[in-house]
Amino acid sequence: MNNKELDNKIKEILSKQPNERDIAKMEDDIWKSLDDQLPRKKRGRVMKKISIGLSVAAVLFIGFIIFSASNSPENAMVQSVRKIFVEDKKEIIEIEGQEEEIDVHYEPNQELNYSIYIDESRYKMVKGEAYDRIEMKEPVGGDFPEVYMEIRKVENTTTEAVVQAIKEGIETSETMGIRSEERVSEPIEAEMIQGMGLDGSGDPDSFGWESTTPIHRYYVTDAQNEQVYVIKQVYFLEAAEGHGARFHHMLESFELLEEE
Structure with missing residues (x-):
């Protein structure tokens, strides 16, 4: 037509x-x-x-x-x-075994060529030149680690190369170790690597299990036209069923925009 x-x-x-x-x-x-x-x-x-x-x-x-x-x-x-x-709508999610109604907002990024819905009651979108961050409106504060979800597009690369670089970054850190690594289909189709804070003993496989132990969870998408997306979720052990679950729910809405 x-x-x-x-x-x-x-x-x-x-x-x-x-x-x-x-x-x-x-x-x-x-x-x-x-x-x-x-x-x-x-x-x-x-x-x-x-x-x-x-x-x-x-x-x-x-x-x-x-x-x-x-x-x-x-x-x-x-x-x-x-x-x-439907730039704004309500959704029901389950947090720590309880159903909760949340307000979500549609956030497209034409430069990075993706869109996502964010829980605007607790988080805000901070857009940058190289990546976007979904951050808490009210920081945790105190001695707790940062909490955010970062979305980055990496060009002229492969999924395997990016996964390897992430693993090397975690393995060479003195404070983090690789807790798990697997192919996942939820919340998105991706390679997942989870880093977790160490207990300070010097053993690279001895993780800390304190409430404030940091968790860095990475999702690396399949390469398209030599481009991959890296979604990094940062929270801490006590927040795994709170912020971790909310990030998981938001990431389910992640989609690439139609090329114009």
């Missing part, structure tokens, strides 16, 4: 004025169509219902995106809907 045909189609769709029953049915059909076209793993990331009030034109425009762009990549459809309607 060329630009003129696209303009005409939009005008045709937006000129219609269905009644409230038609709108409700259309909304259900739209979200069902979107849900059916996504892999099962990603269905939970897309809102089943739009909780804000929509104008007739807005509902119809969603319909146009879904039904007229069926040949577009799935990310393009999801991102188009998100950009228009």
Whole structure:
């Protein structure tokens, strides 16, 4: 469809004025169509219902995106809907065995070519030239280690090279050791390396188990066009079921943006 045909189609769709029953049915059909076209793993990331009030034109425009762009990549459809309607939403997460409702905010970065939802009640996005950091709005303070999640894109490299560099960095540290390393599919498809603070005995395999023992958890994505993403989560042992779980939940929403 060329630009003129696209303009005409939009005008045709937006000129219609269905009644409230038609709108409700259309909304259900739209979200069902979107849900059916996504892999099962990603269905939970897309809102089943739009909780804000929509104008007739807005509902119809969603319909146009879904039904007229069926040949577009799935990310393009999801991102188009998100950009228009779901920059902010509520989600239910489980923290330390208790369900909690949180407010999340859509944070795209066109320069680094990714997007993520952050829990804006506790964290803020600090964007830099080389990487972004999701930091606490209110620092822990005291003798506790830092808490943040860093997102970095590394170019002209491979997944294997980045993993090796991370491991060497941990192994040459006097205070950290490699606690675990594995291929994971959650919260994202990646190679995971977890570093943990040592107990000070000099043994590289003797980890500290104090409440303030630092944990550095790295996720390295598969290389695409010689580019990988490195997500580094930094927290401490006592916060593993709190900040660690929240970082895990936020990282589930991590996606690459559609190339323009």
